[in-house]
Amino acid sequence: MTDTASETLSVIIEREFPHPPEKIWRALTQPHLIEEWLMKNDLKPVVGERFNFHSEFLPNGSLDCEVLAVEPGSKLSYSWDSMSDNPAFSLKSVVTWTLTPTGNGTHLRMEQSGFRPDQKQAYAGAKFGWQNFLTKLDQVLARTE
Amino acid sequence: MQVRADIVFKSLSDPTRRALFERLCREGELTVWELTDAARVSQPAVSKHLGQLKSAGLVRGRRQGRETHYSAETKALKPLVDWLGFYAAFWREKFDALENLLNRMDQ
Numbered sequence: 001m002t003d004t005a006s007e008t009l010s011v012i013i014e015r016e017f018p019h020p021p022e023k024i025w026r027a028l029t030q031p032h033l034i035e036e037w038l039m040k041n042d043l044k045p046v047v048g049e050r051f052n053f054h055s056e057f058l059p060n061g062s063l064d065c066e067v068l069a070v071e072p073g074s075k076l077s078y079s080w081d082s083m084s085d086n087p088a089f090s091l092k093s094v095v096t097w098t099l100t101p102t103g104n105g106t107h108l109r110m111e112q113s114g115f116r117p118d119q120k121q122a123y124a125g126a127k128f129g130w131q132n133f134l135t136k137l138d139q140v141l142a143r144t145e
Numbered sequence: 146m147q148v149r150a151d152i153v154f155k156s157l158s159d160p161t162r163r164a165l166f167e168r169l170c171r172e173g174e175l176t177v178w179e180l181t182d183a184a185r186v187s188q189p190a191v192s193k194h195l196g197q198l199k200s201a202g203l204v205r206g207r208r209q210g211r212e213t214h215y216s217a218e219t220k221a222l223k224p225l226v227d228w229l230g231f232y233a234a235f236w237r238e239k240f241d242a243l244e245n246l247l248n249r250m251d252q
Contacts, residue, residue, distance in 0.1 A: 009229055011229060011232045011233045011236060013233075013236045013240055015240050015244070017247060023247065023250060024243075024247065026250070027246055027247060027250065033246065033250070036242075036246050037239060037243040037245070037246045038239055038242070038243075108240075110236055110240070112232055115228055115229045115232075
């Protein structure tokens with residue numbers, strides 16, 4: 001095996017929308033609009049601004065975020081961290097939105113990066129003795145699938 | 146999937162419930178009395194935690210005579226150990242919601 005600790009995985013979703021980039025940009029950067037499709041938030045599209053997403057379904061009710069890049073109409077990036085007292089539930093990731101104009105609309109790409117394949121083991125070992133538990137659990141899940 | 150993850154997260158955020166669940170994963174079927182022995186909490190407290198785990202889909206109970214035998218429903222943990230899978234489904238759903246919003250917004 002190679003150095004898996006430095007490798008990360010991403011979730012990428014891409015979709016073509018029949019709407020101009022400026023309009024999509026508003027839906028991605030104005031808190032009241034973001035809330036309508038994503039989550040309650042207090043985002044300010046300014047690099048370095050910290051903000052939170054709030055949702056009941058999240059392990060500790062909110063996500064800790066920081067704006068990392070803003071290129072109006074074309075690129076928005078923020079950190080997306082879910083820190084929990086339980087290390088097995090913790091996640092540090094980055095969400096990046098890229099808007100590319102097409103003939104009659106916009107190609108929207110979302111990449112959430114930073115998923116570490118070793119993450120659950122690495123964090124789990126720190127507390128609660130979750131390391132063995134989750135390793136075994138993986139085996140159980142593999143069997144039940 | 147979101148609802149499921151939410152309930153699972155909340156349910157296992159409690160250390161006593163996590164310990165009970167972990168024991169069921171390790172040892173298979175146990176009664177409330179067997180679980181109480183090692184739990185350091187009272188039997189009614191263990192029963193209450195088991196009820197909570199059951200409603201989260203993490204534990205199932207099998208009635209036999211006057212005893213209920215509890216076992217772990219490990220399939221319910223799928224969203225918990227797989228952030229990647231969780232967010233893949235999450236974002237697909239959010240893209241649908243975004244599309245819906247864009248269709249309602251003014252230019």
